[in-house]
Amino acid sequence: MPKRHSPDVVIIGAGVVGAACAYYAARSGLTVAVVDRGPVAGGTTGAGEGNLLVSDKEAGPELDLALLSTRLWRELSATLPPETEYEPKGGLVVAPDEPALRALRAFAEGQRAAGVTATEIPADRLADLEPHLAPGLAGGFHYLQDAQVQPAQAAARLLAASGAALHLGEEVTAILRDPASGAVRGVRTARRELLAPAVLNAAGTWGGEVARLAGVPLPVLPRRGFVLVTEPLPRIVRHKVYAADYIADVASGSAALQSSAVVEGTPGGPVLIGATRERVGFDRSLSTEALRRLAAQAAALFPVLADVQVLRAYHGFRPYLPDHLPAIGADPRVPGLHHACGHEGAGIGLAPATGALVAAALTGTAPPLDPAPFRPGRDFGPADTVPPQEQQS
Amino acid sequence: MTRRTPRALVGGAPQETFTFRFDGREIPAAAGQTVAAALWGAGVLAWRTTRHGGEPRGAFCGIGQCFDCLVTVDGAPNRRACLVPARPGGLVTSQEGTGHDDLAV
Numbered sequence: 001m002p003k004r005h006s007p008d009v010v011i012i013g014a015g016v017v018g019a020a021c022a023y024y025a026a027r028s029g030l031t032v033a034v035v036d037r038g039p040v041a042g043g044t045t046g047a048g049e050g051n052l053l054v055s056d057k058e059a060g061p062e063l064d065l066a067l068l069s070t071r072l073w074r075e076l077s078a079t080l081p082p083e084t085e086y087e088p089k090g091g092l093v094v095a096p097d098e099p100a101l102r103a104l105r106a107f108a109e110g111q112r113a114a115g116v117t118a119t120e121i122p123a124d125r126l127a128d129l130e131p132h133l134a135p136g137l138a139g140g141f142h143y144l145q146d147a148q149v150q151p152a153q154a155a156a157r158l159l160a161a162s163g164a165a166l167h168l169g170e171e172v173t174a175i176l177r178d179p180a181s182g183a184v185r186g187v188r189t190a191r192r193e194l195l196a197p198a199v200l201n202a203a204g205t206w207g208g209e210v211a212r213l214a215g216v217p218l219p220v221l222p223r224r225g226f227v228l229v230t231e232p233l234p235r236i237v238r239h240k241v242y243a244a245d246y247i248a249d250v251a252s253g254s255a256a257l258q259s260s261a262v263v264e265g266t267p268g269g270p271v272l273i274g275a276t277r278e279r280v281g282f283d284r285s286l287s288t289e290a291l292r293r294l295a296a297q298a299a300a301l302f303p304v305l306a307d308v309q310v311l312r313a314y315h316g317f318r319p320y321l322p323d324h325l326p327a328i329g330a331d332p333r334v335p336g337l338h339h340a341c342g343h344e345g346a347g348i349g350l351a352p353a354t355g356a357l358v359a360a361a362l363t364g365t366a367p368p369l370d371p372a373p374f375r376p377g378r379d380f381g382p383a384d385t386v387p388p389q390e391q392q393s
Numbered sequence: 394m395t396r397r398t399p400r401a402l403v404g405g406a407p408q409e410t411f412t413f414r415f416d417g418r419e420i421p422a423a424a425g426q427t428v429a430a431a432l433w434g435a436g437v438l439a440w441r442t443t444r445h446g447g448e449p450r451g452a453f454c455g456i457g458q459c460f461d462c463l464v465t466v467d468g469a470p471n472r473r474a475c476l477v478p479a480r481p482g483g484l485v486t487s488q489e490g491t492g493h494d495d496l497a498v
Contacts, residue, residue, distance in 0.1 A: 131498045231471050232444060234490070234497035269444060269491060304496055309471060 006195040007033040007165065009338075009362055010187050012172050012210050013202035014038075015045035016151055016348050017340050019158035020355030021202055028359040032164035033194050035187060037171035040159060041152035044204045044347060047316020049227060049264065049272050050151040051240065052349040055091040055118070055143035056247050059110035061373035062325055062346070065353045067115050068369055070145045072352035077149075080157045084149050085267050091146030091240040092121070092129055093247070094137045094301070100244045101138040107247065108141050117144040132236055132304045146240050148264060151348045158351075167192070175199055175214040177334070184214065184336035198362055200338040205319035207327070207341030216333045219380055220342050222317035224283065226276045226290045228298070231309045232269025236302070240264045243301060246275065250345065251324065255279035257290060261297035263305075270311065273298040275345070282317060318345045323381045328354050328374035329361045338362065339376040411481035415440070422479035429455065429462050429474035432485075440464045440474065440487040447489070464488050 009025055011018045014036035022032045036042065052073050057063040077086035095101035108118040119142045126133050126140055159166065170189035178185055186195035201218075203210040211218035246260040259276040266272060276290040291313055299306040321327060321342035331337040340358050343350050353368070360367040400406075407423035414420070415432065422431035429452040432440060439449035441463050453461035455475045462474040467484050470492025474485075 132496070231493075232491050233493050236493075236496045236498055238498065308493070 006186070007031040008196060009033075009198040009200055010035060010194045010196045011164070011200045011202050012036070012187065013043075013200075013204060013207075013341070014040045014155065014159065014166065014168060015043050015202065015204050016041065016155040016158070016351045017045075017204065017343060017354055018200070018202035019155040019162070020351035021200055021340050021358045022162040022164040022355075023158045024352070024355035024359035025362055026162040026164060028363045028365070030359070030362060032162060033167065033196070034159060034162075034164045035167045035170055035172055035189060035194065037169065039168055040166075041155040043206070044316045044318060045155050046152045047225075047227070047314055048151045048345070048348050049262070049274055050085070050149045050154065050348050051346070052147040052149065053091060053143075053240070053346065054111070054116050054145045055093055055141070055240075056242075056250050057111075057346075058107060058247075058251070059114040061370075062350075063111065063114050063116070064369055065326075065350050065374075066346065067145070068356070069350050069353040070147065072356065073147060073149070073349075076158070076352060080154070080161065083153045084157050085153060086147065086149050087267070088147045089239050089264075091143040091242070092126075092140055093143065093242055093244055094126065094133065094140035095244045097138050101140075104141055104244050118142070119144070130238060130241055130302075132302050133241070134301055134303050142239075148240060148266075149348060150266075154348065154351075167194070172210065172213065175210075175337070177214070182334060184334060198336050198338060200340055200358060200362075202340045204341050204343075204347065205317045207319060207339065210341075211331075211339070214331070214334050214337050216331060216337070218327060218339065218342070218376065219322060220327075221279065221320045221322075222282055223320040223344065224276070224278050224280050224315060224317055225274060225345065226287065226294060226313055226315045228273040228291060228294050228310050229312050229314070230271040230273070230305070231311050233265070233271055233308060234269075235265050236304060237263055237265040237271055241301065242275075243297070249275070249277055252277070253322065253324070257287070257293075259290060259293040259297060261294065261301045263298050263302060271305065271308070273305075273310075277318070277345075279320075284315070286313070286315075319347070320344050321380055323378075326350065326354065326374055327376040328357050329371050329376060332375075332377040409481075411479075413479050413481065413483035413485060415485045416487055420479075420485075426479050427475055428464065428466065428472075428477050428479050428483075428485055431479045432474065440485070442487075442489050444490045463492070465492055
């Protein structure tokens with residue numbers, strides 16, 4: 001097949017969202033180029049745990065997106081190589097006391113109506129699912145649809161399967177626009193101009209900067225999170241297990257440090273322990289307080305972890321939009337400009353459905369679900385009080 | 394003939410010698426020696442098997458970087474034999490896999 005000189009779409013961002021958009025765009029017959037200033041999965045994708053969760057999302061547009069993604073990930077797992085480490089392990093959300101369990105029950109009721117499979121697990125049956133769980137919990141909910149992938153591998157394998165032309169280590173310095181119509185014409189990097197009638201901003205936490213290159217604001221903010229990595233262990237945690245207060249943390253917009261234990265095993269052996277959330281700009285310094293809380297909460301949930309070694313910690317910056325929904329689709333302010341960013345901590349899980357929505361928008365075909373709640377031109381609502389560090393880029 | 398060792402070159406002598414147990418044998422060691430050095434001195438080159446495939450492993454880098462020399466010391470798995478000092482009466486046991494197989498569910 002002769003190589004075309006210019007692609008149909010240039011995707012800025014080689015994280016999992018950019019990779020999934022490349023995959024579904026290519027499957028729709030478009031030729032795709034992907035540009036990233038770093039490597040594949042060099043940003044938030046590589047700093048995640050690979051969660052594909054429906055359990056932490058209340059009924060609404062994000063849950064619909066997650067449910068579609070869950071189906072698409074299952075399809076993808078049949079075609080992507082085993083290195084993707086797709087594990088349909090299910091999630092277990094546990095409540096420390098009766099009030100928390102009641103709240104969880106109401107939450108699950110809404111989710112069930114939206115198509116989530118959530119089964120209440122009484123206290124005396126929790127150990128059947130997770131033998132190492134601490135005693136004394138009030139009960140929990142088992143979510144069959146929760147799953148996990150190795151996020152960096154998932155992005156790399158999706159990109160490879162897309163057949164997109166990859167330009168890594170090339171920062172986009174300008175988005176080219178037609179002087180008369182204002183429509184995008186492509187992008188410029190230090191090494192080349194890539195001309196295309198459509199440009200997709202899949203720059204994750206740095207999506208606001210890319211939008212600014214096109215002359216439009218997009219209020220993506222970083223929300224820092226730490227993950228602890230234990231020494232390799234045999235399978236001691238079977239599901240994705242977390243405490244009910246995690247759900248409140250995810251939905252919160254607070255800038256202050258929040259943490260709740262989210263524990264999962266990996267095929268590689270280490271157990272991953274998240275999740276903290278704090279709004280501190282792009283501060284990369286290590287927070288011993290965040291690590292201390294994670295370790296203590298994980299050991300409270302799984303006492304066996306108190307005696308295993310933590311090998312290292314890593315952190316990343318979730319791309320956060322003030323109304324907690326991603327921006328997906330065409331930007332009404334700039335013809336040819338599309339966005340797929342702002343997925344906060346759910347980008348790995350939401351990537352395939354995002355890709356399917358973007359592909360539909362690019363080809364003018366019917367979207368697989370209503371894209372209106374994610375439209376980039378929407379009113380994002382008032383931003384929470386922004387710490388001074390975030391005033392910088 | 395005296396062996397040309399770093400210690401012989403400076404005329405040093407160990408302050409203290411003792412033994413520790415390794416898989417049922419007594420291993421001689423000198424104060425300050427690491428577990429890996431004492432095991433090597435006794436002709437033991439492997440004290441761990443890998444998680445996948447059960448391949449034998451011992452000291453590789455010898456300076457605490459590669460984590461190949463992991464061993465169980467006094468019941469605690471995944472200690473780096475090249476860094477942990479030998480201790481009089483210590484109990485060193487060869488390690489299989491993660492050393493935490495008892496925790497598997």
